Amino acid sequence: MAGLRRTLRTVLKNYNSPCFHVKRLLNYTGQCYDGDSDPGPIFINPDVQGILQSLTRVDYDRVFRKRKLGTKKPSDPEYKFMTDAELQEALRAAKERAAELLQIPPVVKVRNTEAKVVCKDPELQGLESSRMVFTDITFGVQDEQRIVVVREPDGTLREAEWAVRQRVNQTYFPDKAKQMQVPRMFLDSYLERLLDKNEYEYVLDRACVQFEPDDPDYQRLISIVYQHLNDHNKFELLRSTRHFGSLTFYLVWNRNIDNLLLELIQTMRIEEADQLLALYSLIHQKRFEGEDPLDRVQSYIEQAAGKKGSLELAVQAYKDVAARRAVEAL
Incomplete structure (x- = not known):
């Protein structure tokens, strides 16, 4: 018990440590889904x-590639002779497995971090010189639903801040994949070096393990990663991964x-460009008129684009290449 008390004192002492907050990187400002609109219902829309x-x-080669995770040794390849029926079944199973691996991390509105006051008991003021945490340690209760309250030295009883809640949950019900402190790789120059090395997928994978989707630190972190990737046009590095959908x-x-x-x-992915504009229309309720994808792209350029010049040049180049290919095909 003495060891547990010391651990909880550390939790309370360090709950507001800078390690709990993703710091600003370079010229990027972390963003959260904290506006009036909730992205959750839109994100789970079947069309979206x-x-x-x-x-x-x-890309099955990308989805099932060997990755250096440092957790286990790579296994030797296994070769099998299959009938046509067995081959089709193996392909079906591979497609299902790929769909699981490409499941997009949830996009939800940022959580309300305000700690609700349960009651105020001024007669308890001065009884203790430090804060006390009371935790429901019932097995099987989800971490976000577990009752965790804090008694302040002035007698106020309130719900625990999310940082305290997370650390107490990790103390009583440790998740081996998570760390008690936010990993250094998410802070300052460590994150900068990883992004400069194009380790976008690694950072995002680790963020999904360490944080919950509605955690403000998670949303600020991934927004910085997305901004860095977008500015450096490294989209191909996330294609055929679970993170490309949330990036888009x-x-x-x-x-x-x-x-x-x-x-x-x-x-030359004009059909995908058209799909991107269809997604834009679904989210922002803005239509881009046109008889074909190229017309709708042109409509977007005229109505909403910020880089009109670059996009217009790209459209013209696309038309030239398409025309040349049409002639060569004759």
């Missing part, structure tokens, strides 16, 4: 999910799709 999954692209949703939600749209046009 369908577009996000389509834009992700399923973030860019569309914040009306910042010019770089992604430009990349799709330059790589």
